[in-house]
Amino acid sequence: MLKINKLNVGVDDKNILNNINLEINKGELHVIMGRNGTGKSTLSNIITGKDGYNIGGGEVLYKNKNLLDMSTEDRALEGIFMSFQYPVSIPGLNTMHFLRTSVNSIRKHQNKEEYSSGEFIKVFKEKLAIVGLDESFAKRSVNDGFSGGEKKRFEILQMLLIEPKLVILDETDSGLDIDALRIVANGINNFKSKNNSFLLITHYYRIIEYLNPDFVHVLLDVKIVKSGDQKLALKLEENGYGWLKK
Amino acid sequence: MAGLKNNSKLKDDLIDKINNLTFLDKEQWKYTNFNYLSNFNFDKNISKNSLSIKKNDSIEVLSINDLNEDSEKNYLKFFNKIIPQENKFILYNTAYFHNGYFFNVNKNIDDAYALIESNITVNSKNNFSNDRIIFNFNKSSKTTILFNEKNTKQIKNNAVYELFLDNNSCVDFIIFSNQPSATKILNLSAKINKDAILNIYTINISGELIKNNYFINLDKQNSKCNFNGIDLLNKKNHIDNYIEVNHNNKNTFSNINYNNILDGYSKGIFYAKTVINENCSQSEALQSNKNMLLSKSSSIHSNPQLIINNDDVQCAHGSTTGEIDSDALFYMQSRGISENKAKKMLINSFLFKIINKMKDKKILSSINNEIDSWINNVD
Ligand SMILES: Nc1ncnc2c1ncn2[C@@H]1O[C@H](COP(=O)(O)OP(=O)(O)OP(=O)(O)O)[C@@H](O)[C@H]1O
Ligand SMILES: [Mg+2]
Numbered sequence: 327m328l329k330i331n332k333l334n335v336g337v338d339d340k341n342i343l344n345n346i347n348l349e350i351n352k353g354e355l356h357v358i359m360g361r362n363g364t365g366k367s368t369l370s371n372i373i374t375g376k377d378g379y380n381i382g383g384g385e386v387l388y389k390n391k392n393l394l395d396m397s398t399e400d401r402a403l404e405g406i407f408m409s410f411q412y413p414v415s416i417p418g419l420n421t422m423h424f425l426r427t428s429v430n431s432i433r434k435h436q437n438k439e440e441y442s443s444g445e446f447i448k449v450f451k452e453k454l455a456i457v458g459l460d461e462s463f464a465k466r467s468v469n470d471g472f473s474g475g476e477k478k479r480f481e482i483l484q485m486l487l488i489e490p491k492l493v494i495l496d497e498t499d500s501g502l503d504i505d506a507l508r509i510v511a512n513g514i515n516n517f518k519s520k521n522n523s524f525l526l527i528t529h530y531y532r533i534i535e536y537l538n539p540d541f542v543h544v545l546l547d548v549k550i551v552k553s554g555d556q557k558l559a560l561k562l563e564e565n566g567y568g569w570l571k572k
Numbered sequence: 573m574a575g576l577k578n579n580s581k582l583k584d585d586l587i588d589k590i591n592n593l594t595f596l597d598k599e600q601w602k603y604t605n606f607n608y609l610s611n612f613n614f615d616k617n618i619s620k621n622s623l624s625i626k627k628n629d630s631i632e633v634l635s636i637n638d639l640n641e642d643s644e645k646n647y648l649k650f651f652n653k654i655i656p657q658e659n660k661f662i663l664y665n666t667a668y669f670h671n672g673y674f675f676n677v678n679k680n681i682d683d684a685y686a687l688i689e690s691n692i693t694v695n696s697k698n699n700f701s702n703d704r705i706i707f708n709f710n711k712s713s714k715t716t717i718l719f720n721e722k723n724t725k726q727i728k729n730n731a732v733y734e735l736f737l738d739n740n741s742c743v744d745f746i747i748f749s750n751q752p753s754a755t756k757i758l759n760l761s762a763k764i765n766k767d768a769i770l771n772i773y774t775i776n777i778s779g780e781l782i783k784n785n786y787f788i789n790l791d792k793q794n795s796k797c798n799f800n801g802i803d804l805l806n807k808k809n810h811i812d813n814y815i816e817v818n819h820n821n822k823n824t825f826s827n828i829n830y831n832n833i834l835d836g837y838s839k840g841i842f843y844a845k846t847v848i849n850e851n852c853s854q855s856e857a858l859q860s861n862k863n864m865l866l867s868k869s870s871s872i873h874s875n876p877q878l879i880i881n882n883d884d885v886q887c888a889h890g891s892t893t894g895e896i897d898s899d900a901l902f903y904m905q906s907r908g909i910s911e912n913k914a915k916k917m918l919i920n921s922f923l924f925k926i927i928n929k930m931k932d933k934k935i936l937s938s939i940n941n942e943i944d945s946w947i948n949n950v951d
Pocket of ligand 1: 337340342360361362363364365366367368369411
């Protein structure tokens with residue numbers, strides 16, 4: 327599904343990611359952990375196509391196509407979705423209008439029938455119930471005045487509506503209360519299948535416990551310094567990152 | 573005959589006054605060429621009856637040409653009472669207006685509605701028409717007034733509107749203008765009484781040269797004004813807005829929200845002056861002006877001013893000018909929305925949030941359609 331080879335990324339003169347190698351296959355869930363500022367969101371942004379970074383070498387392949395040549399919207403149309411660490415609020419842009427435009431753009435690209443407004447409201451309500459948001463969100467502006475936790479649930483709502491193939495969850499669990507975390511984790515687990523893949527970025531073991539990842543990687547000082555399974559995450563939870571120092 | 577229409581003595585006095593008028597608010601005319609405008613003819617009686625008015629029974633509309641004795645008395649209580657006098661264009665209007673109307677809204681009704689459209693069908697050349705409309709909103713009335721100004725002709729109009737909101741009245745006053753070749757001067761004054769609310773919506777889509785002056789007076793306790801404005805400018809459009817709000821009593825509230833979109837070589841001016849006077853404790857004044865520049869050659873001058881003469885008040889003002897929010901654009905693109913479409917949606921939401929509280933949703937949606945068709949021409 328996703329293959330990253332020897333990727334180097336910088337901003338201005340600053341080196342942010344160095345020699346990153348990562349392969350995520352269909353049906354797998356990978357976790358990246360690592361201290362603040364080690365480049366986790368940068369990696370997510372590179373996969374989704376945000377500009378402003380210098381790619382200093384390496385390649386990113388998605389379904390065997392060169393991802394770095396594609397525009398952000400084309401990547402989304404092809405099935406890549408990122409749940410933002412900091413979702414952007416857009417005052418004045420109605421939530422339903424935004425969601426329907428997004429979902430229908432993607433459905434159209436995939437030769438599926440676009441939702442009429444009536445059909446969309448039905449699907450919307452169904453998914454809304456899964457993430458535990460109430461229907462008044464339909465009338466609000468995108469992320470405008472949403473609480474931290476509501477924004478994260480809204481990201482998961484979009485994932486459920488869009489049904490992407492590759493999902494990046496950038497600290498989707500941060501800022502969620504205990505119940506919300508369970509709701510969000512259940513939402514992810516229900517959507518997860520052998521046909522889609524996940525890259526989860528987190529600082530906490532709790533969500534890992536819910537999701538049972540296949541791999542856990544540690545990003546430290548621009549590099550992936552260790553990879554393992556769920557036990558690695560538990561060890562980090564107990565001992566921190568100190569023991570990994572080169 | 574009413575007012576100054578055929579009173580040649582008063583007219584002569586006025587013309588004297590115009591000729592001797594030296595005072596000119598420099599700050600107000602910093603970016604718009606006063607001399608250019610005042611060199612046109614304001615005294616040529618053109619485009620008579622160029623206004624078409626549709627309204628329901630909750631409003632009585634009288635043409636100032638056919639007032640009877642009673643209605644004339646009533647009308648004279650309002651005519652020329654609150655509009656500033658040190659302004660050449662207002663004086664011209666007073667001396668020469670020909671489209672004059674008196675709108676009297678019944679008390680205790682909640683559905684008053686009037687639609688005012690101009691139907692000038694010829695280019696105005698060097699002659700300005702002068703429209704004069706007085707609105708009296710009686711106690712506890714709820715009204716929507718819509719000016720629908722759509723014209724591709726080279727029209728020149730010098731309008732004066734005088735608004736009186738009696739206790740507990742509530743007005744949505746909407747001026748929609750889509751007149752790419754218009755040269756337009758508007759002076760609007762409002763006097764707002766106890767518990768009354770004036771919601772102004774001004775939507776300017778293009779315009780060759782537009783100079784709007786608004787004078788809002790919050791005269792009685794608990795009076796409110798929400799001033800909502802958007803301008804969509806391209807080519808060499810020039811729009812200059814001056815908004816003055818005077819808080820003249822306790823517990824008064826004003827909120828100015830003005831957003832501009834500028835493309836091409838257009839130029840916008842936002843100048844707001846809110847004055848909270850000494851005796852006006854517990855009042856609140858807000859001003860916000862946001863501008864989105866779509867081209868390198870467009871420009872905006874923003875000057876939001878608060879003059880506060882009382883400690884017990886809440887105030888905030890701010891002005892921002894920038895390009896399209898690139899984070900929002902990225903967010904939307906990452907959801908499969910094309911860059912072009914996302915841009916248009918962002919421009920629309922930037923404008924729509926200013927006008928979306930408009931009570932009449934039908935009007936709102938037709939205005940939004942006009943906005944969208946303007947946006948569709950943005951590249
Ligand atoms: N546009 C930029 N300009 C300058 N520095 C940047 C830019 N983007 C990222 N960086 C820097 O790159 C480093 C990695 O940032 P990134 O957001 O990827 O960290 P992160 O691992 O996601 O951290 P956190 O756990 O706090 O979310 C940081 O030091 C950050 O300041
Ligand atoms: Mg991050």
